[in-house]
Amino acid sequence: MKIKEHQLGLHFLFILTVLVLLFPLVYALSNSFKTLNDAFNNVFSLIPREFTLQNYIHVFTRLDFMRIVGNTFFISTTVTIFKIITSLLAAYSLVFFNFKGKNTLYFILLSTMFIPFTVTMIPNYLTISSWGLGDSLIGVLIPQLADVLGIFLLRQSMRGIPRSLIEYAQLEGASTYNIITGIVIPLIRPNIISTGILFFVNSWNEYVWPVLILKTKSKFTLSLALQMFISSEGGTDFTIAMAVSVMTMIIPITLYLIFQRYILDTFTTSGVK
Amino acid sequence: MKKKFAVILSMLMVALITLSACGGGSSQKDATTSADGKIKIEYWHVNAETQGGITVDELVKTFNESQDDIEVVAKYNPDMYKGLMQNLQAEIAAGNHPAIVQVGWAFLDYFSNNFEYQDPVAVNEKYDQEDPTFLKDNFMPNILDLAKDSKGNQVGVPYSLSTPVLYLNRDLLKEAGLDPAGPKTWEELNEFSKTIKEKTGKYGFYFQEPADNWATQGLLESNGAKFITDGKATIASKEGIAAYQFWADMVADGTALHTSWDEGMQSFVDGNVAMAYTTIARRESVQKGAQFDVATTTSPAWEGKEINIPAGGCFLGITAVDDEQIEAAWKFEKFLYSVESVAKWTMGTGYVPPRTGVDTAEDGLKKFYEENHMMKAATDQMDKVVPWASFPGDAGLQAEQILLDVRDQILGGQVSAEEGLTDAQNKINELLK
Amino acid sequence: MQKRTKKGKWDHIKAFGFFIPVLLVFTIFVFTPFFKTLYLSFFEWNLISPKKTFVGLSNYIALFQDPVTVKVLSNTFVYILIMLVVNFIVPYIMSYMMAIMLKKGQNFYKGAIFLPYVISLVVGSILYLWILNPVSGPIGLIARTFGIRLPIWSKTDGLVLLILSLITSWKLFGYNFIVLFAAVNNIPKEIIEVAKLDGISNWHIFKDIVTPMSSATGIYVLIITIVQGLQQGFTPIKVVTQGGPNYGSASLTYQSYHEAFTLYHIGKSSALSVLTMVLFMVLLALEFYFVERNVYYEN
Structure with missing residues (x-):
């Protein structure tokens, strides 16, 4: 009997957490189908008084939405792949090689996480535009090809791999490439995935840097499109902003739902022992 | 050989960087023709x-x-x-x-x-x-x-x-038994707000609080104050202090709402605030959202004084x-x-x-x-429009910021309008030297 | 491939070779700008004027004399502290509850809790501005039916810090939770079963077995929580309060942005950035010294 109450209490806690976390999403979804008037005057009801697609229609007629999604997707995927590869290599070097100044190098790299982004913004803008990459997708993604956080996470997880395993493989004559792809990557796959998600989502929602670089509407990313509907002087068109928000969420959420099983599986069956 | 993975990757990146740098060279020309x-x-x-x-x-x-x-x-x-x-x-x-x-x-x-x-x-x-x-x-x-x-x-x-105008929720005004044409002076606006609060329990008034002092300038200068005289800040004159204190008092007794611009306007549009003083540029968004009888009227005057509102x-x-x-x-x-x-x-x-x-x-x-x-x-x-007070020199932006900082202090009740404005004025004039 | 005798040398070259991509990107886009910032922190400049005035240490001295710096610094620590509780301690405990204590529904909860993470904080901030509007939002309206007028949080010192960090936490909670859950779930169940049979309480299992055994991940989440408190907390500040009321919600990152891009005090902003980095480097060094060496790695 006691155990049952115990479980009930736990479920109550988790359901409450889920409700608190998901309420804003449901709120956004419901408001994206409301008229502005409805949104202002029908605050409580999550069901629109008059269901309208007008907000979505407006966004689709004003923006080349598929293109914007494509741009965002291109930037986020490229950034994620490069960040993973560069971090993987650096982390491998940190864990399995010994060289002078290793710890100092690591420490310096880690400290850069604490530099406010304002420091790099303008100099990088000048660099990018001196390369003639202003107003281009490449210009947005180039400074983001490496990330300390990735080195940090992958290093943490690689340290869980027994050294003897690597040494044994080396004795067997396996090349470093084979060791990385054959031993390291499979062993730390869940960590690679969680780092990848982090990179993808961050890049997907990045809004300060692309604003600086991109000018032409055909090159906009989703978070820039969102900002077109937010204005302090004219007022934010809440329902349209919510429609854009819903559309910015759809792709990461779908990706997550598709891969969720796989992601969670790798999390739970990971072989790091 | 595959072991040169890292070398290949970095070469790839160098290539990507140089390629894009060169490729950009031609697009650079495109900037003009x-x-x-x-x-x-x-x-x-x-x-x-x-x-x-x-x-x-x-x-x-x-x-x-x-x-x-x-x-x-x-x-x-x-x-x-x-x-x-x-x-x-x-x-x-x-x-x-x-x-x-x-x-x-x-x-x-x-x-x-x-x-x-x-x-x-x-x-x-x-x-x-x-x-x-x-x-x-x-x-x-x-x-x-x-x-x-x-x-x-x-x-x-x-x-x-x-220009800033006064937006009215005529339904609320009527409910409180007030003239739906709205107040003509700031003094009247204060009376209106009190009545609204008593009769309906809602806020009487919201005065816009964006990251600038545009509307504030209108309020103060209509009372005869001057933000800038001969290149110096003169905001803390008797008239300036009185006008600011008037606003702070309304906030303090709960007849006026003190909140961010977006929140304040949301509360006006959904009928929780009876009057809002903000820019005409918000007209469309107010009209689209409001369910009540909404109207605008010209900026209120101070009794017996000329209206001066900044563009x-x-x-x-x-x-x-x-x-x-x-x-x-x-x-x-x-x-x-x-x-x-x-x-x-x-x-x-x-x-x-x-x-x-x-x-x-x-x-x-x-x-x-x-x-x-x-x-x-x-x-x-439009005939009452005066230039927006733009403080001279490189310190101008900071001067504007000082006035924003003091706005939160005065409306939050931490300092009186007199203390706050005098202090701000001294700081600004120190900067402008 | 390589001869055993040459192995040492080869390894050295490879070790550096593996760093080339990272160092390349970092040299161009992080280190160079940082040194430039360090250099600019000794000047007075507005970014475009041809005239840069060398002012020595006076930007730093100005910062130390400015009461705003103290306020911003303490705000930053409050942000980080709240986020450490909400985004590190709470999900740690909850991941234990889910991995060890909860019998059913794990997959559903995991999926649902993670969802907000994919959303941009700009969207989150706009949403919360509506939901938490003390006069017009749903919560404000409910409170009013009970005759309560909620405080205007965006203009109330202290409260504004709490709400803004909760907005940031709302987004980041799920990620930290999933990562911690994976680590806790990876601890061999037998160890915990044995402990349970011995009658050890859940709290002690958590404290004495689970945390030490998942500490490698724990450290990771701890550090990213601090980084996020410093960096990601920027967005809601910018969208909701712009640092107000009277710097009551400005963090170091926001203030550095504000000095640089609202007031165009490049020198002062640079000095603040340098100070921020130095401060956190010290914290990081302490972490290295006291925590890192006690971390459990599974070999």
Whole structure:
């Protein structure tokens, strides 16, 4: 009997957490189908008084939405792949090689996480535009090809791999490439995935840097499109902003739902022992 | 061999970086002339979709279609004039020059001090032989003067013109047994708010609190205060302190709401606040959202005093540097100031036309005004418009910030208006030295 | 491939070779700008003026004398502290509850809790501005039916810090939770079963077995929570309060942005950035010294 109450209490806690976390999403979804008037005057009801697609229609007629999604997707995927590869290599070097100044190098790299982004913004803008990459997708993604956080996470997880395993493989004559792809990557796959998600989502929602670089509407990313509907002087068109928000969420959420099983599986069956 | 993985990868990245650097070289040229030999100019604006973004696109499209050798590219800058100024700083530092930029009034002096710009009147004379006095013929002198900096240079031409008006929830006013025409003076507004709070339990009034002191200037200067006299801050005069304290007192006794701009306007639109003092540029969003009988009325006066309200919005500055670009910029600017374009601009945004001859022209706004009574309050008070107080010199932006900091202190009740304003005034004058 | 005798040398070259991509990107886009910032922190400049005035240490001195710096610094620590509780301690405990104590529904909860993470904080901030509007939002309206007027949080010192960090936490909670859950779930169940049979309480299992055994991940989440408190917290500040009321919600990152891009005090902003980095480097060094060496790695 006691155990049952115990479980009930736990479920109550988790359901409450889920409700608190998901309420804003449901709120956004419901408001994206409301008229502005409805949104202002029908605050409580999550069901629109008059269901309208007008907000979505407006966004689709004003923006080349598929293109914007494509741009965002291109930037986020490229950034994620490069960040993973560069971090993987650096982390491998940190864990399995010994060289002078290793710890100092690591420490310096880690400290850069604490530099406010304002420091790099303008100099990088000048660099990018001196390369003639202003107003281009490449210009947005180039400074983001490496990330300390990735080195940090992958290093943490690689340290869980027994050294003897690597040494044994080396004795067997396996090349470093084979060791990385054959031993390291499979062993730390869940960590690679969680780092990848982090990179993808961050890049997907990045809004300060692309604003600086991109000018032409055909090159906009989703978070820039969102900002077109937010204005302090004219007022934010809440329902349209919510429609854009819903559309910015759809792709990461779908990706997550598709891969969720796989992601969670790798999390739970990971072989790091 | 595969073990050279890292080397290959880094070479790949070097290649990507150099490739894009070289590839960019050619696109750099495109910045001034496009592939088909047209002169390409950039027009930087802040107009989000809710604030004329659609009209900007329409105007640019119409212009481009009418031109064989000029192509205008519009760049939207989020975060209003501050955001545009940030991007402009970076762009100029990188050695690029947009042709025309919208500059918020608060940045008038900062812009003229720090950026290279063309005097529009001179550009008009030099590049427009057919119509060398276009600006002088079509703009009232007091309106053109709005875009003169503290040294008297003509920095640009007023474009988006707004004034603060009083928005009314007539249903709430009626419910509280008040005159639905709204208060005419600030003193009356205070009485109205008290009655509303007693009768309906709702807030009587919200005074806009954006990241500038535009409307605040209207409140204080209508009471006879001056933000700036002879290049010095004089905000802490008897009149200035009295007006500010009036506002703080309303907040303190709970008749006025003290909150951020977006939250405050949300509360007005959904009927929790009876009156709101904010820009006419919000007209459309208020109208679209409000379920009650909504109206506007002109800025209240202080009893027995003249109304002085600052012009809001922006002017257009020409930042093009070479002849070809300047000429193209002028052509586009002249197009933007045609009766037709200005009429479209007003209809799309709610801004008041900066030039003459639009209000009454048949292809102008005659019909629009007849149908949109809420615009009347803004056009009616155009003769009371004064320049936005733009503090001179490089410290101007910081001076503006000091006034924002003190706003939170006074309205939050941490200091009295007298202490706060006197302190702020001293700090500003210290800076301006 | 390589001869055993040459192995040492080869390894050295390879070790550096593997760093080339990262170092390339970092040299161009992080280190160079940082040194430039360090250099600029000794000047007075507005970014575009041809004239840079050398002012020595006066930007730093100005910062130390400015009461705003103290306020911003303490705000930053409050942000980080709240986020450490909400985004590190709470999900740690909850991941234990889910991995060890909860019998059913794990997959559903995991999926649902993670969802907000994919959303941009700009969207989150706008949403919360509506939901938490003390006069017009749903919560404010409910409170009013009970005759309560909620405080205007965006203008109330202290409260504004709490709400803004909750907005940031709302987004980041799910990620931290999933990562911690994976680590806790990876601890061999037998160890915990044995402990349970011995009658050890859940709290002690958590404290004495689970935390030490998942500490490698724990450290990771701890550090990213601090980084996020410093960096990601920027967005809601910018969208909701712009640092107000009277710097009541400004963090170091926001203030550095504000000095640079609202006031164009490049020198002062640079000095603040340098100080921020130095401060956190010290914290990081302490972490290295005291925590890292006690971390459990599974070999």
